[in-house]
Structures are given as structure tokens and as C-alpha cells.
Amino acid sequence: MASGFDTTTQARMQTNEANWDARTSVHVASKFYGLDGTMDAFDWFAEFEWEDLGELSGRDVLHLQCHLGTETIAFAHKGARTVGLDFSGEAVIQAKRIAEQAEVEIEYVQSNVYDAVEVLGGGRFDVVYTGKGALCHLPDVNRWAVLVAELLRPGGRLYLVEFHPLLNALGPEPREATQELLLRHDYLEGCGAEENDWPYTYTDGPALQGETASYQWVHSLGEVVNALIDVGLRITKLREVELLPWQCWEEMVPAGKGWWRLPDTEPRVPLMYALCANKSG
């Protein structure tokens, strides 16, 4: 499993895997993921994402760290041959069930991201999509960039849509109505793993039954961009946007189609970023 990492990092990823297994049943029943029919796969995408992704019909699309497949299903609906990969066995079981219920064909694979090339084969995908809470769980972005480049066909494209490292640096959390957003956490990488022990997950729902410990790693925008440049991918677009797909703070206002932004009284800061990077054809 994910060979090439030191034993401490391997153990941390194993803890994360158990933590995601424990989160899965809570997420499936949560209002946040809306799997009772209150949310649609397309609710997880902003308009600009479809502009950037372009035509997907007949394309081979891989969703790395797909979790319950709540976004993955949208690619299948767009006519893509779709594969989802995640290391949580519980998440993959649920993703398969959810796809079956939605009557869409998706191949779900249980694997660590770092083993994706061995498991799926290299040079196989037109689009690798990932993000919205994915990279912060990975210890090494350089190794991630190498495998993304290997998974892509010549002419293929990575589309990464991620929470902005500035969002992750903001605090305090939870935020009282009177408190200003302040820089409370690292923006820059290099401080090692952040260890958490949270009895609850980020969705609504009961306390976790199982592993509550987890590890995260900070990855700045510069670190991600340079990792992709170093493996020869050509970055063709980098958007920084003020949108989030959920209401992170009470004062956020609707931005249309279920998305949220800070009100005009707050400074305009990026909360997500989206990046297209092409493999030369």
C-alpha cells in the first residue's frame, strides 16, 4: 500500500482510511450530502466548472478521491466512461450502491491514490478530476502530480477544483457572529502533518463510531502549481473564486444555484480555486 512513504506517513494514511470508513455512514444519512433526494450531483458543480471541463461524452474520466460519488455521478450523466477511486472501503460500497440506485454505470475502485497507476493503468484517461476536500488529505503533492501525469493520455487534462488554502488558513472556528475572520492557520506547506481528533465529521449527524483521529497536510497554491509544472503538465487556467458549495459561515449569502459567498461588506477573498493542466499530446 502506497510504498515509498516512511512508516509514519503510511500509518497516518491508514488512520485516515479508518477515519473515512467511520465517517461514511454519517455522511450517507446527512443533510449535507442530501442523498435522500434533496441534492443532485450537479449541485456540487459551479457553472464555470462545466465551461472548463468541456465536452465529456465518450471520454474516459477518472475521479480521484471520489468519496460517495456524489460528484462522480454527474460525469456519467454527461456521457463519460467514468471511474471513481477512493481508499475507503465503506465509501466505495456506498458509492456503488448510490450509482446503482441512480441507474448509472460507474466503475468504482478501492485504492490509495498513490497506487492508482498500478491499479488502473497509466495513459488511460482523458480527464482526471479531483478536489473539493481531497488534496489536504495527501501527504505529498509532488508524488500526486507524478501519478496524475501518468494516468493521463497524451492530450489529456487534469481538472482540480479545491478549497483555497486561504480558506483553510482562516479562523476562528467556530465563528461567532461578532468575530472577524482572521488568519489563524498555516497557508504555506512544510509544517508536517496536522493531527486532529474530532468526534464529529464536517457534516450534520451523530458522533463517529470508529476512528476519530485523522491527519491533514497544508498545500499552498504555489506548491500545487509547481508540482504540476515539474511533471511537465501545462497549466492552461487558474481561477480563484469567492464561491463555496455550502454555507460555511452564517453571514454568507446565496450566490445562485445553491452556492454561497461572503456578503459585500466583507473583503473579497478566494475561497476555492480551479486549475486546468494539460498533458502534451
Ligand SMILES: C[S@@+](CC[C@H](N)C(=O)[O-])C[C@H]1O[C@@H](n2cnc3c(N)ncnc32)[C@H](O)[C@@H]1O
Ligand atoms: C472530502 S472527500 C472529497 C470528495 C468529494 N469532493 C466529497 O466532498 O465528497 C475526501 C475523500 O478522500 C479520500 N482519501 C483521503 N486520502 C486518500 C488516499 N490517500 N487515497 C485515496 N483516497 C483518499 C477519503 O476516503 C474521502 O472519501
